[in-house]
Amino acid sequence: MAQQRRSDQEWLAIFRQFENSSLTQREFCRRHDISTSTFFAKRRLLECGGGSQQSGFIRAEVVEQTTHYQVAKPIASNMTLSINDIELSIPQGTPASYVAELIGALSS
Structure with a gap:
């Protein structure tokens, strides 16, 4: 299989394409000339947030504003x-x- 360097965004698009297909992971990889071990490893890495640019920040909202004082x-x-x-x-x-x-x- 050809070695090709893909960005995290490209991998996420590949995973979305796989999820929308009715293929098994092995069949999807074979048809798209992707190493199954690379597919599995990259998917696990991105699912765990390791290196995904989308997992860096989440939306936060201030619900209540409270002032706390402590006496030393x-x-x-x-x-x-x-x-x-x-x-x-x-x-x-x-x-x-x-x-x-x-x-x-x-x-x-």
Whole structure:
């Protein structure tokens, strides 16, 4: 069989052509002058994502936007925030931007 270097895209087109045929893999390879061992190996490689340009990225979507803060040191004491009739205890060391965001949300 003739040695021919094919791109991943060409292999994917060959696999689609095989899937649309009613031939066995061996018969398909024989008719298209493709080594069965190369066909099997390349198919397995591309199915596992090894080298396929199509498997590099997937579509991602932000479902919820959440802000998380972690305190690196143990907390010694809490701050108390009083707004109207609400009293809120906040760990000391909480980022000022979070406190400002919280005050803005409570005053709305």
